Amino acid sequence: MMQIEVRLLRESDIPAALRLKELAQWNQTENDWLRLLHLEPSGCFCATIDGDVVATTTTTTYGHELAWIGMVLVDPGRRQLGIATKLMHVAIDYLSRAGVTTIKLDATLAGRSLYENLGFKKESLIERWEGIAGTGAVACSPLDTAARREALVLDRRAFGAERSKLIEMLIEDSYVAPLVATKADGRLTGYALARQGTAAVYVGPLLATGTDAATTLLEGLLSQMSGQRVYIDMNTDFEGGRKILTERGLVKQRDLIRMSYGKESKAGSSPSIFAIAGPEIG
Known part of the structure; x- marks a missing residue:
């Protein structure tokens, strides 16, 4: 046997x-x-x-x-x-x-029934978008040491759980220069990372307090990898996300279903999260 x-x-x-x-x-x-x-x-x-x-x-x-x-x-x-x-x-x-207390995952459509049978419940949708990075101006700043500290604070507040160790590792593994967006007074309004993948460059996490910051950060990242294929897993709770991606020539590839087990929690599903860090890590 x-x-x-x-x-x-x-x-x-x-x-x-x-x-x-x-x-x-x-x-x-x-x-x-x-x-x-x-x-x-x-x-x-x-x-x-x-x-x-x-x-x-x-x-x-x-x-x-x-x-x-x-x-x-x-x-x-x-x-x-x-x-x-x-x-x-x-x-x-x-x-x-x-x-x-709370376990989450991002399921493919094929895996959904497996997780439902284990007690996971649908929470929201994540959309995989793909395309070829275009050219554009970088209207944001590099993520330096001082900005890194602010970005980690922003991430903790937006993500709803402590994942600084992960973000620090993703910064070190970044494929292009990590970026931050700021207001006129210097306050941080978002940050964005991208890393190498086997099929495409993976854009995320990208956190932003609004569509202007998200657009600026996305264009800043894409301009650093012009002509290369990119994947972005967009949080559908981010207002205006589809418009931002469509206007930059990206197309939706498929859905992922965010599912939760245990205590109800909004962690990981903030409307300030434009692109997730990855289906395997949230």
């Missing part, structure tokens, strides 16, 4: 995890997997059959208030065996024992 074993995902498993990611045609890189393992070394799991990694699931905790589940991948040849459900139970148990 086939024996499915679940264990911690290790750095040495990354080549196998990348294989699963490629089969799913996702955009994450080796650096993305390394970051997940660094952030939550005891909360990333894999399933093996005869020693081969056939499925993965990751968790990322933001204090006790919130955690994210991501990278739920199963080898296409090993589906319908209950492996994803098994890994999800392990992940939920890990987070529950850690005292996390």
Whole structure:
């Protein structure tokens, strides 16, 4: 009888995890997997059959208030065996024992029923947009040391949970110069990051207090990677988001369903979040 074993995902498993990611045609890189393992070394799991990694699931905790589940991948040849459900139970148990009160994830349409059966409820929609970055003026400032501190404060307030460690890592991994937008008096109104992906440059997180700041930040990022393919996962609660993306030649690719488990919480779903940090991390 086939024996499915679940264990911690290790750095040495990354080549196998990348294989699963490629089969799913996702955009994450080796650096993305390394970051997940660094952030939550005891909360990333894999399933093996005869020693081969056939499925993965990751968790990322933001204090006790919130955690994210991501990278739920199963080898296409090993589906319908209950492996994803098994890994999800392990992940939920890990987070529950850690005292996390709210668990969220961004589900594909194909994965929605799996999560609903586990007790997750639909919260909102995230839209994946893609296109080719155009040219334009950079009307915002680079994220220097002083602005970084302000950006982390803005992020904590807008995201609703403490994720400074993640944001610091994303800043260090940024593909182009991280940017901030400010008012005339110097007060920060948003920040934006982008990182390398295997299929496209991933734009996000992008947080802004309004459409003007979001537009300025987006144009500033896109102008640094003119001619390159980009992905943006837009929070549909951000007012005017679709118009901003459409006017810059991007097109909607698909929907992701933001789902929640446990205590009701608005964390991660602020209308100040234009583009999320990633489906695997919120």
